[in-house]
Every structure is written in C-alpha cells, then in structure tokens.
Amino acid sequence: MQSRRSPYGSDSQENHRVLTRLYIEPKWGAHTLSSVRTVQVEEWLDSLPLVPASKTKIKSTFSVLYSHAIRQQWLTFNPISKVRTSSMRLREKDVLTPLEFHALVAQLSVRDRVMVLLAGSTGLRRSEMIALTWTDLDTTRWRSMFCARVFAITLGTPRRNVHVVLFHFTRLFSKHF
Secondary structure (H helix, E strand, O other): OOOOOOOOOHHHHHHHHHHHHHHHHHHHOOOOHHHOOHHHHHHHHHHOOOOHHHHHHHHHHHHHHHHHHHHOOOOOOOHHHHOOOOOOOOOOOOOOOHHHHHHHHHHOOHHHHHHHHHHHHHOOOHHHHHHOOHHHEEOOOOEEEEOOEEEOOEEEOOOOOOOOEEEEOOHHHHHHO
C-alpha cells in the first residue's frame, strides 16, 4: 500500500504525538477504540487541570485518531465528535490603553521595545518574532522580510501561505532604534 501525504503539517503531527503521549495514552491506551464512550471522555477532560483551550486541543487530537480509524474502516462512529468542550478564555483579555502601552514601551530595553513594537504593528506570531534577526530589518527602506519561525526550538518555515512576508513599518517606529 502506497503511503499518502498527511493533510496535517509536521508541526500539527508533532503536536498530536505529544498530546497523545502525555494525555491520551496514559488514560485510554488500555481501552479498545470501540469501548471509549463520549460521556467518559467528557468527564476525563473536565478532570484535567488545564485551561479550556488545552482540553479542546486534546479532544481534537483524540478525534483525529478516531477519524483515522474510520478512514481505515476499523470503526464507523467517532464518539469524540459528540464530546462537548469549550475553548473560552477563563478571563477577559487585559487590553492596554494607548497611555498604558506608551508607559510600558518607555520602560523596556531597546531589544524588548523593538519586539513589542514589531509584534504590535505587524501581527507577527511569537514563533516568527523569535526567528527574526537584525538582518531581517531594513531600516533604510523601513521594511522587513522574514521567512522563518521557531517551533519546538527548531527553525522552520512560517505558517503563512507565502514563504516570505514583507511588511513596512513607519518612521515613527524609527525613534525606538
């Protein structure tokens, strides 16, 4: 049988492996696929000392396992699809006012100030910020090109559809360099 490429990226596959090893296998590894019940999984997820978003990721990983079993025709039903979880935040985001933001930026080191201003003005992900180097910033033309991100301490390509994302930053930004 010829192997087909997974619809999941390598990062997703690694996340699925880690969540399966840390959470799903210890609890469900001794069970047969057909013996797992929706309510049991809900109760187990509720008992985990994790935030709702993490529980939802574990549920999604568990569901992927069942989807694979259904695709292989080992099962006909995914009990995880009926598990109810919420990924709502436990508390509201703490959004800074412009005055609070300026006060914060003024107290930061140059390195941290640049990172905060870049992240806030470009929408870069944390992993993309970590992968940035000074050579990615062109202060003469006020733009930056980045084409990497860091995941699990390895350098990889960004999640964006394009491999190189170009963004411009304003001259107001220049006073912080």
